[in-house]
Amino acid sequence: MTVSVVQFGGSNCDRDAVRALEHLGIDAERVWHEDGLPEDADGIVLPGGFSYGDYLRAGAMAARAPIMADVRAAAEEGVPVIGVCNGAQIGSESGLTSGAFTTNASARFQCEPVHLRVERADTPWTAAYDEGEVIEVPIAHGEGRFEISEASHADLVADDRVLFRYCDADGNATDAANPNGSTDNVAGVLGERESVAVLMPHPERATLPDLGRSTDGAGILEAFA
Amino acid sequence: MTAYTATVTVRLKRGVLDPEAETTQQALERLGFELSDLRSADRFEVDLDATDADEAADRADEMAERLLANPTIHDYDVAVAER
Numbered sequence: 001m002t003v004s005v006v007q008f009g010g011s012n013c014d015r016d017a018v019r020a021l022e023h024l025g026i027d028a029e030r031v032w033h034e035d036g037l038p039e040d041a042d043g044i045v046l047p048g049g050f051s052y053g054d055y056l057r058a059g060a061m062a063a064r065a066p067i068m069a070d071v072r073a074a075a076e077e078g079v080p081v082i083g084v085c086n087g088a089q090i091g092s093e094s095g096l097t098s099g100a101f102t103t104n105a106s107a108r109f110q111c112e113p114v115h116l117r118v119e120r121a122d123t124p125w126t127a128a129y130d131e132g133e134v135i136e137v138p139i140a141h142g143e144g145r146f147e148i149s150e151a152s153h154a155d156l157v158a159d160d161r162v163l164f165r166y167c168d169a170d171g172n173a174t175d176a177a178n179p180n181g182s183t184d185n186v187a188g189v190l191g192e193r194e195s196v197a198v199l200m201p202h203p204e205r206a207t208l209p210d211l212g213r214s215t216d217g218a219g220i221l222e223a224f225a
Numbered sequence: 226m227t228a229y230t231a232t233v234t235v236r237l238k239r240g241v242l243d244p245e246a247e248t249t250q251q252a253l254e255r256l257g258f259e260l261s262d263l264r265s266a267d268r269f270e271v272d273l274d275a276t277d278a279d280e281a282a283d284r285a286d287e288m289a290e291r292l293l294a295n296p297t298i299h300d301y302d303v304a305v306a307e308r
Contacts, residue, residue, distance in 0.1 A: 057295060064292060093295065100297040107244035147241060147298050181242060 013048035020204035037070035046087030059089030088198035099148035105181025128219025135216035146182035164188040231285035236266035
């Protein structure tokens, strides 16, 4: 298993992702987007950052980069793909998942630890957790408010494709625990396949024990093990 | 071929929260202006050559569909004028 961490101009969590994956014993390499996706990519991370300076909308430019056609094709073949933060914005902009991530209700950039409730424990991304478990992972974004049409939201819920919701320490998905005004407290969703997921919080920043308060994010990246 | 400017206006759908517009409104109110609401929009002016205005509008429409707007949160309209 070699995981390709796709680096766009302005990505800045690509090294962090590689280091977190290697800490978990998973081979990972950074792939410059212009070089195309390696044919032997067994997994794909779309990392955080500010690709193309967030021009137009966060993720809009990178989502139209040629490598994303390769990423979508790989995703359709079942290659696991995860988008984190700017990678989540790129993933939703490219149609890997439904909905959109836009300006926080606070209109501020927010960098803080949040609690997430694991809504599905039967996916590759959450096999390390129990359903309903509360984990702590940091966010760092200005455009993380999940927006979706009522009809698409109903489909998302009916298909059980909400992966994580923002919640309080006891697992209650309240307005007070919703850091950015996301619809239905949604923090991360699955694509049509369970092997595709995007989330705004940063699991790679909650994996290395030296980094601080939580290693709860490691379980998400262990999907690639 | 005729030279046109296609103006694409992209705005948030009604009902979608617009924190930037709210913040801008608050700043105007702090400056002493009285207003009841404020909406923001992005405008793109695309210069292009086309056989007629309909073709220019169709091409600008496709640009909006594929990049300039995000259909989840945006509505857009296109206006074409000879340049």
